[in-house]
Amino acid sequence: MNARADDMEQAAPVATAATPPAEKPKGKGRRRMLMISVPLALAVVGGGYWLLGGRYISTDNAYVHQPMISVSPDVAGRVTEVLVHENQVIAAGTPLFRIDPTDYRIALDNAEAQLAAARLAVEQQRAAYATANAQLEAARGIEDVKKRELARQEELTSRGIGSQAALDEATVAARSATNSVAVAQSQLAAAAAALGGDPEAETDTLPAVRAALSAREAAERNLAHTEVKSATGGTVSQIESLNVGQFISTGSSIAKLVDSSDTWIEANFKETQLGKLVPGQRVTIEVDAYPDLELSGEVESFGSATGSQFSLIPAQNATGNWVKVVQRVPVRIKLDEAPELALRDGMSVSVSVDTGHSRLDDL
16 A cells, blocks of 8 residues: 555656646737737828828819800801711811802892992082082172172262162162072082081092991891801811701801810819919829820919809708708819820819928928
């Protein structure tokens, strides 16, 4: 029994020596360090990015714009010929279509006849003036004779040689001659007034002739406008609805002419972005239709009102359920040069404006 106890005592140290002491886990501290350092690093990087950002202000609410001219006739009439087709590129002054000129040619002939009649009337007035002037000279000559006769009768009567009847007759004749001179002077003044107060004036400067000249010029203009020409170069659009035989009225919109030689960008920035934008800042432009095309330009001007104010029915915020909505203001961007690839009015673009300073600079 003692031998068994001794064997157990000898085995106990062996068992104790075979069990190693417990060690502290190494991965737990590493995980704790990662949990602290990663968010801290993200916060530092995010803060630095925010501080160094804000230099570029971007928007994709931007579009290509080009002048769009409405083609309309200055005179009414029936279309006799259409000279261009849809999407045709034309130069300034190209004939687009023609209107029947018959009525306008007749009106021009009538205006020319009226002008000839006005000039003829002036010549007649000049003749009347010359006649009135001659009559005045004759009346003055008769007046001079009658006055001399009156003076002689007065002298004879004062000597007792002449009779009173002869004196009365001479007096009446002298007064009649004086009245004839006054009438002739009035007729001469009326003839001069018919010539504009200046008998030596040029015929075409007189009011009646000038009115006839204006009427003829208007008739010539109307006749010339029966051939409708383009005011500028560009691409013809929406003209396929114009047909020969169609009657069109004055000022009616017939087609559109898009002038691709003048292109600009209209970017609609949020009102909260306008604080850092000033004219002259550089702009980078990306066109959705051409992913590899990058254009450059500069801020040219700012719209006078938000886009909603130019709508047909501007928003009215006087009701009690008003909700504030961030508005957008159109900003015009001028391109540095015309791109090699064709731009079309209304194409979507993205713009980025370089303000030249970040949020850190503002601090």
